Amino acid sequence: MAGKATVSFFTILCAIGASAQQTCKLTPLDADWPSEADWSALNTTLGGSLIKTQPVASSCYPGNPFHSSQPCEIVKKEWGYSYYHASLPESIGSPLYANNSCLPPGAPGYTPTKGCEVGGAPQYVVNATTEEQVATAMAWASERNIRIIIKGTGHDLNGRSSGAYSLSIWTHNFKNLDFDAGWRSPSDNRTEAAIILGSGHDWGSASRGAAKFGRVLVGGVDETVGVGGHIQGGGHGPLSSTFGLGADQILQVRVVTTQGQILVANEAQNQDLLWAIRGGGAGQYGVVTEYVLKAHPNPGNVVSCAIEVSAAGNDIAAKEAAWRGFAVLLASVPDLMDAGLTGTGMGLASTLQNASVSNPIRKASISINFFTYNTTEEKVASLLEPVRDRILAEVGNSTVTVNLSKPSTQPDFMTFFESVNEAPSGAGTAGLMTSRLLGRKELSDIPISTLASYLQRIMVTQDPTSTSLMVIGLQGGLGPRNVPEVMRGALNPAWRSAYVHMMSYGASIDSSLSPQEALDGAAQWLEETMEPVWREWAPGSGAYMNEGNAFDCMFKEDFYGASYDRLVEIKRKYDPAESLFVLSGVGSDAWDYDLNSAADLYLVILNQSLACAVHSPTSCSIAISCAWSVPRVVSVPSFLLVTSLFVPTVVTLESLIVSAGSVIAVIVVSPQATSSFIPIPVQGHFSIVSFFSPPVFPSPPFMSLLAVLLFPQLLQFPLSLRFELLALLLDFAHPGSTHFHHRGTAGCIVVTRLADADPNLSALVIDHLLPGAKTTLTYKSKKSESLADKEVAVPSGGVLGGGSAVNMMMYSRA
Template sequence: MWQKAWSTAIDAALLLSGAIVGTDIPQCRLLPGDVAWPSTDAWSTLNNSIDGRLIKPIPIGAPCHHPNYDAEQCEIVRKNWRQPAFHELHPSSIMDPIFLNKTCDPFTDPSIPCSRGPYVEYTVNVTKPEHVIKTLKFVEEHNLRFVIKNTGHDYMGRSTGAGAVSVWMHHLKGITIIDNYDSPSSSYKGAAVKVSAGVTGEELVGAVDKHGLAIVSGECPTVGFAGGYIQGGGHSVLSSRYGMGADQVLSYEVITPGGKFVTASPTENEDLYWALSGGGGGTYGILWSVTIKAYPDVPVTIASLAFATQGISQDTFWKAIAAYQRNTPRLTDAKVFSFAVYSLAGFSLDPVFAPGLTVDEVNALLKPFIDDLNELGIQYMHSVSNHPGYLAAFSSVPAFQGAEIANFQIGNRLLPRRLWEDESSFEDLMNTLKSIANQGGALLDIAVRPTLEVAGYPDNAILPAWRNAERTMGVITMLDDHQSLESIFNDQHKVTHEFAEALRRLAPEAGSYLNEASPIEPNVKHAFYGANYDRLLQIKDKYDPHQLLYGSISVGGDRWEETAEGRLCRRDTSGGMIIQFRRYLESMKGEL
C-alpha cells in the first residue's frame, strides 16, 4: 500500500512539474511501476498495430543469475561477452559495460537476481517505417523514454535507456547499387549506393566489392553503417583519400520524431541533411536509409610492424616512438591511413593502409622510420603485402577482423597537424604520450587526415577540428571482467580528467571524436560540436520539438538528467526543484 502511495506521489510530481514549467514537455519520463505506465492492453494494442514486432527483451546476462541461472548458457554468455556479433543480435544488449552498471553482469554473483538497470523495457524489431511511426506516437502519448538501437556499439550509452522503448533497426538490410547517380540535388555524378539503416560496414564493403567499388566505412567490420557511425562523422581507412563517412552522403531517408517520412538532401530539408551529416546519432530523426558515393576500387598495399619493450631501454623505446611520429605526416600526405597501438608493453602498427600505392611506394614511405629502428638496434617484425582491392586488404588485417568490445575505458582527442610542424610542440606531444603510458595508459593512435580538400569541400556538421587533424588519438585503460564498478569509474575518471585532459592541453582549440570519446567528457559542446553547436540545437528543436530523442552527450542532452533510479528528468530550474523532491521521495522509500 505504501509502495502505491509512493508511486502516486511520484506521478503527482510528474504532473505538477509539467504545470510549473508551463510547457508540453513532461518533467520526467515514466518508468515501469508508475501508475500512468501503459496497461497490458495498451501494449497489446501497440503490438497488434505493428505486426506483432514488439519484444520484451530478457537481458543478455540473465542465464548467469537466479532464478534463470543455467550453467551451460551462462558459459556461452561469458565466452562471447567480448564479441560484437553476440550483442548485436540481441534486442536490448549494448557493448559498453560502463553503462550497464553491473546490471545482470555475467561475471557477478549468480545468486543476485537481475534488475532492470539501464536496459530498455520493450524493443520494436523494425521492418517497416510504420513500425517506427506508430512507436513514436505511442511513446509520446504515454510519456515514455525512446531509444534507437542499431548494433549497440555506442561508447556513449546512447543506444540504451532505463525503462525505454527502443526501435531496433538492425534487421533493415537493403543495399542498392546505383551505377550512375544523377540527381538535381547534387553535382556528383558517378557510382553510389543506397544503404538501409541496419547494414553493417562489413556487409556493405562485401556487397560493393562485387561491383568493383569501394566505400568509406569504419575499420571495425561490425559497426553499423547508417546509424551512429555516419551521423557521428565516421573515420575510415579511406578517410585520408576521400574524407569522412558523413562527407560521402548524397541524401537520407528519415522519419522525423513527429512521424513524417522525409528526404533530407542538399536541396530538400537541407538543415536536417546538414545536421545528420556529423551532428551525432540518435538526435534529429530516425534514419531509414542513406545514399552515399562509391568509388572505383583500387589495389591496396598494407603493412604492419611491431616491437616489444623487452630488451631495450625506456629511452630507446621512446626514441623509436618519436621516429614513428616524425614519419607519419609523410604517410597522411600520401593519403595513407595508419593505426598504431602502444603502451609500456610495446608498439604495434597494424595496419598501414595505402590505397592505390604499390609495395615499393609503401616501403619508400616507411624507410626513414625503419632506418631509425635499425640504427636504434630494435628487433621488429614487419610485413608488407599488396591486395587486389579494398575488401581483400581490409579482410586481411587481424586487428580489424578480431576487434573485441567491452575491454577498455576510453578517452579521445583530435590532434592538429601543427603539433608535428614545430620542434617545441612536437616535444610537448612526445612528453605527453610518454607520461600517459608511464601512468598505465595505452594509446590508440590513428593517423588520418580527412581535410576539406580530399573530401571535396562538403558543407556538413562534422566537427571542424577534423579538417586540420593529423590524429584521432584514443587513450585507454584496460577493463577486467571482474573489475568493481567503483574501480571502473575511477579508471574512466583517470582516462578523462588526466589522460585526455593532458592531450587537450596540447591543442585546446581542437576537439574530440564524439563516437570514440569519454562518455563523461567535461566540455561536451566545445569538444564534440565546436562552432556547430548552436545551429545544431536549433535544427534539433525544429525537428524534435518534444525532445523525444535523447543522449547524454547529444545536442540538447544537457537539458535532461537521470535520477538515481534511472528516470530521465528535465534539468531546468524548476526541474531542479522537482528532481530534488523526487530524490527526497526516493530517499524516504525505505521508510514508507
C-alpha cells in the same frame, strides 16, 4: 534557470528549478505509464512487431520471471562477441552502461547475488521492418512522454543504444542494398555512383554487398561496426584518409522523426536535417532507415609495411630513447599521409610495478602498420626507410629496437578488408577511453622532446600496476580536408585539419563498486589526469565522439565544435519533445546521467514542494520533519516508507495521500524513540503494515523483511521478484492492518515495486525468507560520516534520503 531531469537506467527523477521545469520522462512507476492493454494495442497496430524485453542471460537465473530465448550455456559461450549482442533486440556489447543488469556467470562485472532484471535495458523493443511501424511507434511514445532509444546492428562503446524505461527502435531488419551508377543530385543534377543502403547493415554486409558491384564504401575497419551510428558520428576507416569520412559520403537519407513523419533529406529538401545527420551524432534527430552513399572503385594493389620501435633494455637511457623514437615516428606521420599513406598503430607502456621511485619511466613500444593503394612495394619502402633512419639517429647507441618490416601486397581493398576481419570482434569489456584529433602543429611543429613528454603523460594508467594502451588511427589528412563544401555537414570541424585520431586507455573500472561508482571514479580520473594533457597539447582541437571520453566535461567543444549551437536548434525542430537523448549528446546537459538514482532498490519520489531538514543537536538525537505545502499525492503501483536508525529519533509526517493499490511498510529499528504521529489518508485498496521498535533486536519475521529490502545479496532473485516476495511477506505478517506507528527514521524514503505479486510465490516467502533471516544489521553512511552534530538542509524540490544494500543513509542536494 531551467530544471534538470535525471536520465537513469533505473529511474528518472525531476528537480524543479526556480522558474521552469524540465518535463521528466515517464517510468512504469508513474500513473500515466501505459497499461499492459495499451502496450498490447500498440503491438496490434504494429502488426505484432513489439517485443517485451526478456534479458537473454535470464536463462542463467532459475526461477526468474523472464523467458529467455536461449539456454544459459549458449549465452555464456557467445557473450564475449560483438556479433552476438548485435543479433539480439535488447542486449548491448558494453553492459556496464546498462548497470550490469543481467549478466551470465563469468562475464565482467558478474556477481551471483546481483540477480537478473530488466534494469538498464528498454522496457519494449520495436522489431521494425517498415518505416510506417517506426513512425507509429515513435509518435505513440513521444505523445506519451516516453523516452525513445535507437539500436542498430553494431555496437556502441558509450552505451547510447540502450536506456531504462524506454521504447527501443531496432533497425536491424533494414537491410536493403542496391547500386545506382548515375544517382542524380536533386539540387544541381550532378550524378554520382551510389549505394542505396538500409541502416540495419553492419560494415561487413555493406562492404561485401557493394563489392558485388565492384565498389567500396567508406566504412569501419571492423566488420561488426554498424552503419548507422558509425556514419552519424563521423565514421572513420581505412579509406577515410583518401575519400573523407563516412559522414562526408552521405548524399541522401530517409529519416523517421519522433513526431511520426517520414522525411527525405538531401541537398534540395530538409537540408538542415541532412546537415545534422552528416556527423552530428547518432540517436538524436530521428531514425535513419536508409542512406544513399557515394560508392568508389575498389582500389587495387594494397601495400602494407610496418615500423616498430621498442625499448629493449630496462635502463633509463633506453626508456627515454624509446619515447623519443616514438615521437620521431609520430612527427613523420603528416608528411607520410600527404604522400598517400594511411594506417593504424598501437602503443604500449609497461607497468610501473617494478619501477623505483627515482625511475618512474615506463618502458614503451609502438608499432604502426602503414598501407596505401594502387602503388608498389618499392614506393612504400622509399617513403618509410628515411623515417626509420631518423628514428635510429634519434635513439643513438641506446638499447632500442627499430624494425621496418618487408612490404607485402594484396590484390585489392576487399581482400585486405577480409584479412583484417578473420577473427570475431570482442565485446563485454569494461573501461573508459579518452581521445584527441591531432594535426600537424601538434605532431610535427613542436620539438621532439616536447612530443615525447606529451606521449609519456598521456600513456598513464589509473592502476599503476597495469599496462597503458594507445591506439593510433591515421584517418585524417587529405581525404577529410578535400571534401567539397557541398558534402560537408555537422562533422566536428577539427577533422578537417587532423591527421591522427589518438585514443588512450588508462582508466580502470573497479569491479568491487557499483557500475555508476566505477564509471564516476574512472571519469574523474580521466578529467583530472588525462584531459588536461590533451588540452595543453592540442588546445581548441576536438575528439571523435564514437571513440572518446563519454564523460568529457567539455563534450560540446570536443565532440561537436562550432557545429553545436546549430545542432541544438535542429534537434528542437525535429524532436521537440526531446524523446531522443544520449550521453554527451546534443542538449544532454539538460539531463542528469546517473545509473544509481534508484540505488538498486529505492526510488525517492520527494520532488514536489517538499521541504525536509535534519537538525542534530550535540545529544546525538535526530529530529526530522517532512511536510508538503500541499497534499502530496503518490500515484504508483506500490510504494514503501522505510525508516531505520539506532539513535533516539523524533519524526513528523504530514499531508501525504496514497492513491493507488499499494503496500506500505514503516520499518523502525531504534531502541529509543519518540514519535509525533499523523495517520496517512488513504485512497484505494492496499495494506498498511505496523511494526514496533523492539527492545533490542527485531524479531525474525521483521529481520526477514529488512533482508529483502536492504540486503538483496542474501537473495539470488531479481529486483521485481524481491518486491513480489516483499509484498507477500507484508500481507502474510499483517493482513488487514489499517494503521501504523512511526518511531525512528533516517529520512523520508519511497520505494516502488515493479510488478504485481503472484500468489504462487507464497511458498518461496516461507521457505526462503524466514529460515534465512539474519539477526543483526549494519548501516554505513555513504561517506562513512556520523550523523551526530550534522545539519543537512534540502531546498524545495530536493531529495532527502535514499538507500541501497551498502549505502542506507544518503543525503543529497538537488
